[in-house]
Amino acid sequence: MKTILVTGASRGIGLEWTRQCLDRGHRLLATCRSPDNARGLLKLRESYADLLDILPVDVEDEGSATRLFSELEKKSESIDLLFNNAGIIDWEDMLDVSSASMEKIYKVNVVGALLVLRAAIPCLRRSANPVVVNVSSRLGSIELRGNTQLGGAMAYQCSKAALNMLTKQASIDLAPFGITVLSQSPGWVRTGMGGSDAKFSVEESVTNMLGHLENAGLSLNGKFIGEDGVELPW
Numbered sequence: 506m507k508t509i510l511v512t513g514a515s516r517g518i519g520l521e522w523t524r525q526c527l528d529r530g531h532r533l534l535a536t537c538r539s540p541d542n543a544r545g546l547l548k549l550r551e552s553y554a555d556l557l558d559i560l561p562v563d564v565e566d567e568g569s570a571t572r573l574f575s576e577l578e579k580k581s582e583s584i585d586l587l588f589n590n591a592g593i594i595d596w597e598d599m600l601d602v603s604s605a606s607m608e609k610i611y612k613v614n615v616v617g618a619l620l621v622l623r624a625a626i627p628c629l630r631r632s633a634n635p636v637v638v639n640v641s642s643r644l645g646s647i648e649l650r651g652n653t654q655l656g657g658a659m660a661y662q663c664s665k666a667a668l669n670m671l672t673k674q675a676s677i678d679l680a681p682f683g684i685t686v687l688s689q690s691p692g693w694v695r696t697g698m699g700g701s702d703a704k705f706s707v708e709e710s711v712t713n714m715l716g717h718l719e720n721a722g723l724s725l726n727g728k729f730i731g732e733d734g735v736e737l738p739w
């Protein structure tokens with residue numbers, strides 16, 4: 506049994522990730538902005554009361570992640586897998602995207618991911634095989650630009666490219682502690698973000714990802730992979 510911490514677990518990929526990991530017998534620290542309103546998580550707790558904790562984290566608020574992890578630290582918690590998943594999008598293109606949207610999306614998708622990862626390090630270091638998955642996107646691949654039919658989400662694309670750099674740098678900086686850090690794209694998924702035309706159901710996407718992550722270790726350190734486990738170009 507692993508202890509897995511998820512951000513953005515209230516709905517979409519984060520909620521399904523939580524559900525499938527609970528089904529596999531893991532212990533979940535599912536974080537979200539409003540635990541009292543997280544209906545999907547509250548429903549899961551009816552079946553998995555012993556394995557599921559629902560905890561507050563707003564990744565935009567620096568104090569929020571720090572508070573949670575200092576509480577976990579006090580209990581000497583060990584975290585085997587951090588699923589750094591919380592994210593937002595805006596589809597505006599280069600001509601229309603506002604500076605406010607650029608800043609907001611960076612704050613959640615990049616700064617938020619960094620704050621959570623940094624605060625989690627003491628708990629990750631207690632694990633024998635700690636892994637951090639930064640949930641990225643093919644839209645963050647500079648090399649794939651022009652090769653996908655989707656485009657124009659300027660702030661989002663830049664944020665996921667920056668998140669990939671965060672992955673690469675963290676994979677180098679945290680290697681001495683044995684912490685594996687990778688970026689994974691979940692594919693195009695039918696969630697609030699992905700919309701109803703997307704290729705994968707949320708169940709398929711998470712099953713695919715888990716298939717390639719269950720035994721993840723240092724061989725994936727600093728890699729950018731798709732939902733199928735195949736490496737993606739940066």
Ligand SMILES: NC(=O)c1ccc[n+]([C@@H]2O[C@H](COP(=O)([O-])OP(=O)(O)OC[C@H]3O[C@@H](n4cnc5c(N)ncnc54)[C@H](OP(=O)(O)O)[C@@H]3O)[C@@H](O)[C@H]2O)c1
Pocket residue numbers: 512513514515516517518519537538539562563564565590591592593613640641642643690691692693694695696697698699700703
């Ligand atoms: N769906 C796709 O096709 C797709 C493709 C590539 C990558 N991704 C990535 O996959 C991840 C999950 O996306 P999704 O499709 O599941 O999106 P979603 O259905 O829109 O869910 C987004 C999740 O992020 C949470 N969140 C947003 N801002 C937050 C904040 N400040 N603090 C904490 N949580 C916050 C939301 O919480 P609230 O309920 O409180 O709003 C929600 O739980 C994202 O990083 C996204 O970029 C998705």
